[in-house]
Structure formats: C-alpha cells, structure tokens
Amino acid sequence: MTEPANSGASNVPSLLVDRPGASDEARADILKAAAIAFNARGFEATSIDDVADVLGASKGRIYHYYRSKADIFLDLHLESLRILIDRVGSIAARPDLGPVQRVREMCFAHAIEVMTRINYQKATMLGLNRFLLSVSAPYQEAARQRVNELRDEYEDLFVRVIAKGVEAGEFRPVEPRFASKPLLGALNYVANWYEEDRDDPLDAVEQIAAALADYCVRGLTQS
Amino acid sequence: MTEPANSGASNVPSLLVDRPGASDEARADILKAAAIAFNARGFEATSIDDVADVLGASKGRIYHYYRSKADIFLDLHLESLRILIDRVGSIAARPDLGPVQRVREMCFAHAIEVMTRINYQKATMLGLNRFLLSVSAPYQEAARQRVNELRDEYEDLFVRVIAKGVEAGEFRPVEPRFASKPLLGALNYVANWYEEDRDDPLDAVEQIAAALADYCVRGLTQS
Structure with a gap:
C-alpha cells in the first residue's frame, strides 16, 4: 500500500465571500462566534x-464576509475538517513511526483538537445534512458534498494506518474500516463530556488526550 | 463495594397524558414515529x-396522548434511558459474571440496543437541553432533570463494574469514571454510522455488537 500524499487540506474551499481584505482572522473570529451561538441555540433557532x-x-x-447562516455553518464544518486533516494527516504520513505509535499520536492529536476547539467540534456534532434541507445554491451543494468527502478522507487516514498495523502483525486482524469507528467514536465523544469552561492548562489536556489515545490503541493491539 | 439494587428503571416517569386506555403500545408507536420525524427534520422544524x-x-x-412536541421529545429520552437501564442494569447486577465479562456483555447489550432501536438513539443524540430552552412547565422541568439523572445513573452502571475490575486487578488501574467515557463514546457513535435501513439479520447485528464490545473491553484490560 503506497502512502498517499497528504493532499486533503490544501484544497478545502472556504465559503467566505471573496472580498479584498477578507482575512483568515476575520473568518476565524466569525466561525468561533457562530459555533458558540449554534451550540447555545441549535442551528434553526440561531440568527445572524x-x-x-x-x-x-x-x-x-458578518454579511460582509458571509452570505447566510447556512454558509457559516457549512464553512465551520469545512474549517474544522481542514484543521483535523492538516494536523492528523501530517502524523499519518510520518514514515519514522510504526503503525501503533502512529495511531496513538493521531488519536492524541484528534483529542487535543476536540478539547482545545470544543465549540467547533460541538457545532459540527449538531449534524449537517438534517439542517440544510433548504440549501439550494449550487455552491452550497458543492460545499456540503465536500464536507462529506473530507469526513471520509479523514476517516481514511485512520483506516490506512490501522491496515498497516494489521499487515505488520502489530494490530489484531481487525477489519480496518470497522475498527476505525469505535476509535473515532471514543474520541469524538469528548465533545459531549469535556466542559468548554474547564480551562485546563495544556498539560492537563494532554494528559486526558494521552489516556484516550492509550484506550483507543489498546482496543487494536494483540493481547 | 456493595452491589446497588437495579432500581433505576422502575421509577422512570412517562409524559404520556394520564387517560383511561393510554397503552404502552400507543406510546411506543408515537415515540417511534416521532423519532423518525425528529431525525429527518431536527427538533425545531418538526411539527405534530x-x-x-x-x-x-x-x-x-397524538394530542390524545401527549400535550406537546416537547413532551414527546422528553418522553423519548426517558423511554430510551429506561430501556437501556433495564437491559444493561440487569447484566451489571449479575453476581455470576466477573467484571471483564460483565463489561463485555454490558457493551454488547448497549450496542445491540443502539442498532435495533437506531431512531430512538439518533433522536436522543440530537441533544436535549439546547432544544428545550422554552420548556417552562414544572412537570417538564422535572422530566428534563430526570433525563439527566438517568443518564448519570446509566453511566454509573459502567463505572461501578469498571471499578470492580480495577480492584480485582483484571482491568488496568484506570480511573473508572474517566474510562467509562471513551467506552460509551465508542458505543454511542454506532448511531452515527450504522444505517437504519441495513435491516441486518440479528446474527449480523450481534456480530457487530460483539466486535465493538471486544474493542471496548480491550481498552481496559491489562496487556
């Protein structure tokens, strides 16, 4: 199995209106505020x-940067997946790490990401398809499609490394795609129980992430 | 640690209007239909x-049985937790099983429950507190409170058996409450990826549940 290039994150579109001076910083500020609002009220009940x-x-x-609430919600998903694919993809591609260590560090990075950007992750857990039944513009349909593709691409990062670990005999003979499900479930669930206002120092967050990564990897290894 | 009685499920209230002839069957039919509707449209956009x-x-x-959409949504949560506490609680209380086997069977039963009642579980994953900001009647507030208590009670079933396993040296020295989180996350995530229309025969569902339970237990055991 050849190692595919970590190509995903570089071609993630943004739904930001294309304006001179539309900065990444303005985008990040709006997405962060939107995530907090969506989490407090749900998608339907949130207004601009x-x-x-x-x-x-x-x-x-806000309208200077985004056309609609749906566009912000879509962009939140795209940005959240872009960040995950960036971080975790760069670990997945490291040839110096064996599969066990690689899965461990991927899980660790994912858990850190959920905890340190908990509002983004909570908002993306609100789901997407259900809320955008009325989305009709072609660019929105394309963005929704892209979110689903990126989600698959992200899962594939784990599937490939798990497959390598199975080939190498370092993991049990699990079906890699199936095995990626409880692993990602254990990690994503962090958004449900980790309190956004805990404001833990980074080493406490890392300790939690390491324990989660350990749990996830143990589920895969030979006993 | 003494084994607490499996008391949770017996005192779960229902939000069904108290009428002569209000049957469990009518309740189940309405909750099932409501779960499908909520999953398709989200809570806010769903009408009676x-x-x-x-x-x-x-x-x-429907109004013969329930006062409002919010009441149905609350009752869906109560009923879903009642079923889980019933099934999994009866396993948690079995003195003939050691902690490892008990956690395995609890995970198995939980996964089966999610897969065979996928609409209920998906609907409860829509969250509760966010959608019921406008709930004001005291009986609704009490029901919402009860949902949160039952959720804690359900988690406690796992926490206690994990603690026993740690005491017995059969599990790693994990912090039981913390360890219950990724375990439940791995199981609850099934509602995200298992397709409701798969219509697998029971032995296929059981095979998936057994593989998930295996993954969850391995995360806890000594290597």
Whole structure:
C-alpha cells in the first residue's frame, strides 16, 4: 500500500465571500462566534443577529464576509475538517513511526483538537445534512458534498494506518474500516463530556488526550 | 463495594397524558414515529403534523396522548434511558459474571440496543437541553432533570463494574469514571454510522455488537 500524499487540506474551499481584505482572522473570529451561538441555540433557532451579539460586532460586518447562516455553518464544518486533516494527516504520513505509535499520536492529536476547539467540534456534532434541507445554491451543494468527502478522507487516514498495523502483525486482524469507528467514536465523544469552561492548562489536556489515545490503541493491539 | 439494587428503571416517569386506555403500545408507536420525524427534520422544524404523517394517524390522536412536541421529545429520552437501564442494569447486577465479562456483555447489550432501536438513539443524540430552552412547565422541568439523572445513573452502571475490575486487578488501574467515557463514546457513535435501513439479520447485528464490545473491553484490560 503506497502512502498517499497528504493532499486533503490544501484544497478545502472556504465559503467566505471573496472580498479584498477578507482575512483568515476575520473568518476565524466569525466561525468561533457562530459555533458558540449554534451550540447555545441549535442551528434553526440561531440568527445572524445572535452571531453578531457573540462577536460583539454588527450584523453588517458578518454579511460582509458571509452570505447566510447556512454558509457559516457549512464553512465551520469545512474549517474544522481542514484543521483535523492538516494536523492528523501530517502524523499519518510520518514514515519514522510504526503503525501503533502512529495511531496513538493521531488519536492524541484528534483529542487535543476536540478539547482545545470544543465549540467547533460541538457545532459540527449538531449534524449537517438534517439542517440544510433548504440549501439550494449550487455552491452550497458543492460545499456540503465536500464536507462529506473530507469526513471520509479523514476517516481514511485512520483506516490506512490501522491496515498497516494489521499487515505488520502489530494490530489484531481487525477489519480496518470497522475498527476505525469505535476509535473515532471514543474520541469524538469528548465533545459531549469535556466542559468548554474547564480551562485546563495544556498539560492537563494532554494528559486526558494521552489516556484516550492509550484506550483507543489498546482496543487494536494483540493481547 | 456493595452491589446497588437495579432500581433505576422502575421509577422512570412517562409524559404520556394520564387517560383511561393510554397503552404502552400507543406510546411506543408515537415515540417511534416521532423519532423518525425528529431525525429527518431536527427538533425545531418538526411539527405534530409531521409526527402524525409518519404515524399515519391524525394530529388529534397524538394530542390524545401527549400535550406537546416537547413532551414527546422528553418522553423519548426517558423511554430510551429506561430501556437501556433495564437491559444493561440487569447484566451489571449479575453476581455470576466477573467484571471483564460483565463489561463485555454490558457493551454488547448497549450496542445491540443502539442498532435495533437506531431512531430512538439518533433522536436522543440530537441533544436535549439546547432544544428545550422554552420548556417552562414544572412537570417538564422535572422530566428534563430526570433525563439527566438517568443518564448519570446509566453511566454509573459502567463505572461501578469498571471499578470492580480495577480492584480485582483484571482491568488496568484506570480511573473508572474517566474510562467509562471513551467506552460509551465508542458505543454511542454506532448511531452515527450504522444505517437504519441495513435491516441486518440479528446474527449480523450481534456480530457487530460483539466486535465493538471486544474493542471496548480491550481498552481496559491489562496487556
């Protein structure tokens, strides 16, 4: 099995309106505020006004960057997946690590990401397809499609390394795609129980992530 | 540590309107239809009419049993937790099984429950607190509170058996409550990836559940 290039994150589109001066920073600020608003009220009940309130800015400022609430929600998913694929993909591609250590570090990085950007992850757990039944513009349909592709691509990062570990006899003879499910479930569930206001120092977050990664890897290894 | 009585499921209230002839069967039919409707549209966008459509009955029939959409949603959570606590609680209380085997069978039963009642589990994953900001009647507040208590009670079933396994040296020296999180995450995530329309025969469902239980238990055992 050849190692595919870590190509996913570089071609993730953004739904940011293409304007001179539309910065990554403005995008990040809006997405962060939107994630907080969506988590507090759910997607349907959240208005652009609510997002503006959290941001401490005017509605006009948000419309300068995004066409609609649906666009922000879609962009939140894209950005969240881009970050995960960036971080975890770079570990998945490391030839110096054996499969066991690689899966461990991938799980660790994923858990850290969920805990340190808990609002993003909670918002993406609100689901996507259900909320965007009314999405109709072609660019929105394309973005929704891209979210699903990126999700598969992200899962594939784990599937491939698990397959390598099985080939190498370092993991049990599990079916790699099936085995990736409880592993990702254990990690994603962090968004349900880790409190966003815990404000743990980084070493406490890392300790939690390491324990989770250990749990996930043990499920795969030979006993 | 003494084995607490499996007391949880017996005192789970229902939000069914107290009427002569209000049967468990009618309740189950409405909850099942509501779960399908909530999953298709989300909580806010679902109307009693939508539930009636899925049920193939009139809106009046539903109002005969439930006061509101919020009541149905609350009852869905209560019923789902009652079933889980019933099934898994009876395994947790079995003195003939050692902790490792007990956790395995508890995980197995939980996974089976998620797969065979996937609409209930998906609907409860929509979350509760966010959607019921407007709930104000005291009986609804009490029901919401009860849902959270039952969720804790359910988690405690796992925490206690994990603690026993640690005491007995059959599990690694994990912190039992912390260890219950990835375990439940791995199991609950099934609602995200198992397709409701797969219509697998029971032995296929059991095979999946056994593989998941195996994964979950391995995360806890000494290597």
